[in-house]
Structure formats: structure tokens, C-alpha cells
Amino acid sequence: MPTREIAGKTIDFDDENFMSDHTQWNEDVATELAKEEGIEQLNDRHLVVINFMRKEFEEKGTGPSIRRLTKQSGVPTKELYALFPGGPAKKAARIAGITKPQGCV
Amino acid sequence: MKKLLILGAGTAGTIMLNKLLPVLNRDEWQITIVDQFETHYYQPGFLFIPFGIYGPQDVVKPKRDFFPSGAEVVFSPIDRIEAKDNRVVLDGGQIINYDILIVATGSKIVPAEIEGMDGSGWRKNIFDFYTIEGATALAKFLKFWEGGRLVLNIAEMPIKCPVAPLEFVFLADWWFTEQGIRDKVELQFVTPLPGAFTKPRASSVFGNFLTKKNIGLTADFNIARVDAENNKIISWEEQEEEYDLLVTIPTNMGDPLIERSGLGDELNFIPTDKHTLQSKDHENIFVLGDATDLPSSKAGSVAHFQADILFENILSYIEDRPLKARFDGHANCYIESGFGRGILIDFNYDTEPLPGKFPLPGIGPFSLLEETRMNHYGKMMFRWMYWNLLLKGAELPIESQMLMAGKRH
Known part of the structure; x- marks a missing residue:
């Protein structure tokens, strides 16, 4: 299992570069992971999505699909794609420090 | 007398009925199956209809031909499942109580989920082939089509039979060649996936087939709306694909009755244990085939493999034994x-x-x-x-x- 140092913390990743232990996460880690995904600065709307994803993960054991994100987080689909260009469910999950959502087959 | 109730007499429900009826003690158990339609469709055959390989008559038989004698069969739409009270309410208010419920109500396409999909272009130059109506309408259209840009689009995952869209473009390449107009047809495969298929190794093999057959691939395309006036589909990130003929795999969802019953997720699929096939919320409800939220393919072969596992687990459940049979996701x-x-x-x-x-x-x-x-x-x-x-x-x-x-x- 690959391990890397991020924002001063040792973080475990799975083979697809998703964090394998979401309890190692904090907002500084998120900021660094966001940069790896090409997002220079996380704003409040990013954090709404990220916090929702972490909450879902803790309750359900997997991140939400885009459909569920839109319905439950209150962030419209169009804005999700603007916030996380190229694949909101996957990118936001990476930054939120949770494993790849089941729906992303 | 105890009651085992099966909702849905498609592939999954019919297999389950045929497996359980001969082995359950008839003095103790009554088995009932409910479905709203009397016709069974061989859905894998829909793929061949647009190209005239099969006609509608090749894919239909009466459901009754496949029910064993001794089962109680009810043809009626279902209003809702009341899981708390262990009962199902049919349209019209008739109530069926159950001790064990098997939900096999499948999944179907919902074109209205994508803006503009079922508007002015629907079944004019926008077709699905996941329904008998769509497949036969497309067959009629293709007979007279003289060529242009054919876009095959998958709206969102998961879909029933994830390989069918690929088969469609492969067959289209062959069919237009046979018709002598392949040089007048541009084929484009537009998918929300990062490649031709869900799994990496197969994705690369199928990707090579697309290239070899001169079929274009647009990956990571998440459709937001159809602009039927201007014949184009537009993604959430404002990418556009123009079409003369759009063959769509619309959003697939579980039956609306699941939503009415409060048992489903955002696509009306029922949260189900991926190994035992027991519902996550109700221990006397089991779910089979396309109706589950399992990360396995939605396909007949999968429903059939699941049925072997569920059969074992239902017998265990009846005798209060632990559910030991485990589905491995086989497709x-x-x-x-x-x-x-x-x-x-x-x-x-x-x-x-x-x-x-x-x-x-x-x-x-x-x-x-x-x-x-x-x-x-x-x-x-x-x-x-x-x-x-x-x-x-x-x-x-x-x-x-x-x-x-x-x-x-």
C-alpha cells in the first residue's frame, strides 16, 4: 500500500490513489489533495460537498453518486461540475479522503 | 399457512418461483407471484431487432408458459410494499400478506430524467433499444435512413446489460456495411465512463475494437440535456455532440413502486447485502436481479447466478439457519x-x-x-x-x- 507525506502527515493510499483511511484526513490534507486534482483553492461550496461526502461515507461506507449528491447536498449538478471539473463524484471523493465511490465502476 | 410472495415475474422472479415451488412443503407454504404484464420478453433479443435479425415475434412468449403448476399467479399492478406490516397493497387496494418477500421488479429506462430527451425528437430521430417499442421503431427508421452521424449515448451508470451499447455499435458497423452505406455513416460512441467499458482490461480490448471498426469514442461525457431542435446533446461541462440519429441508453431506474414504498435509493434501487441478497433494512425481504443496488452487472446471467445463491439462503432463512451462500458478483x-x-x-x-x-x-x-x-x-x-x-x-x-x-x- 503506497504511503505519502501530505501536509506534514503520513497518509495511506490505495492503488487508485484514494486515501484508504479517512480518519487520517484534515482540511490541510484536503487543500493539498485538491491541488493534485488541479483545484488551487477550496472555497465554501467545495467544503459543503466534501463534508457531505464524508458524512455519507461514515454512515454508509461508500461515497454518494452524483445524483445523490445533488439531491441531498443541495448543490445543483451544474455547479458540481464547475466546482470539480472532469468528474465531481470521483474528484470530490479523492479530496474528501474517502475511498472511490461504488458507483464509479 | 405461511406465505412467500414474489414481486415481478421477469427473468429473476420466474427462475426463483421455479426453484422454490418444488422444494417448499406445500402444507406449510403458499407461493404467490405478482406481475402487471402477461407477456415475457426475451430482453437480450431487443438488440437484434433494429437490424432486422429478430422481429418482435422472436422475443415474446406468455408468462404463463413458464409458471409451474401450484403457484398462485396474480396479474395486477402493485401500489406499494408496506414493509413494517409485512404486506403488499395492489392497485385497487387488495392486500397480500407475506412472511417472506422476494422483490424482483427489475429496472427500466426513464427518458424524462434527461432534459429534452423525450421531447420533439423522441422516436423521430432519437431512439432507445431497451424497450420493444423503441427497438421496433428504430428498425423502421433504419430501413429508410440514408446515412449521417449516428451517436450512441449512455446517459448515466448503472445501466442494464452494460455491454449492449458496444454490441449495438459493432452490429451497426456490420449492418451499414451490408447495406452498402458504411462510408456514409459516421459512428460515435459517447459514454460517461473513462473508456469503452467499466473494467480496465476489457475496456482496452473493446477500445481497440472500436478503433479497428472505425467507431469514434468520446469518453467522460456526462449528458445534461438534449437540444432536439439543433440535433445535439450537451454535457454538464458544455461539450457538444451533434447527431443525425441519436441512439440513447437513458437513465435506468428501479420501479416507481419502490419509491412509493420508501425502500429505494435515489435511483429506486433497493439497498441489498451484496453477498446474501437480503435487504439491508428488512430481514424478511430479499432482492434479486436488476432491482438491487449491487455493484454487479444488471443482466439475466447475473440474475440467474444470484438465484442459485438466494435459493440456498431462503431455505436457510426458513429453517432459522445462518445465511451462508454468498454471491460473488459473477457475470x-x-x-x-x-x-x-x-x-x-x-x-x-x-x-x-x-x-x-x-x-x-x-x-x-x-x-x-x-x-x-x-x-x-x-x-x-x-x-x-x-x-x-x-x-x-x-x-x-x-x-x-x-x-x-x-x-x-
């Missing part, structure tokens, strides 16, 4: 690749499709992840197996658990 798909050839893939939750021989290691007669004539015959033979063996719950010469023997890494 087995014949993929029609055009010009009388086919490709076969065999995989589960943990093992992606690999090359090799199937079902007999080293012998076959089928080749995995390779294009052969024999695989095509396998596909065409399957319809006979489906009607005569599979639906009746007979043993097939394929294990429900995936085997590694015969596969190579």
Missing part, C-alpha cells in the same frame, strides 16, 4: 461483435474479465476476451437455453460462482 456475457463473430467475458466483484477458455479450462469451446465465430454461436444458442432451461430453473453447465480455472492473467 457472464456474450458480446456480439458483428460479421458473425462474438466475444465472451466472465468476471465477478473482484476479478475483472480475463483471457482464457470457457467453460472447460483449456478446451472451451468458448474463448474469453477474444473474437471468435464460436462465441457468436454461443450468443445465438442462448435464446433457446433461456426459454427452455434458464427460466424453468434447470441446472445449466455453468457454475454460479466464478471459476479461475481456464483464465490467464
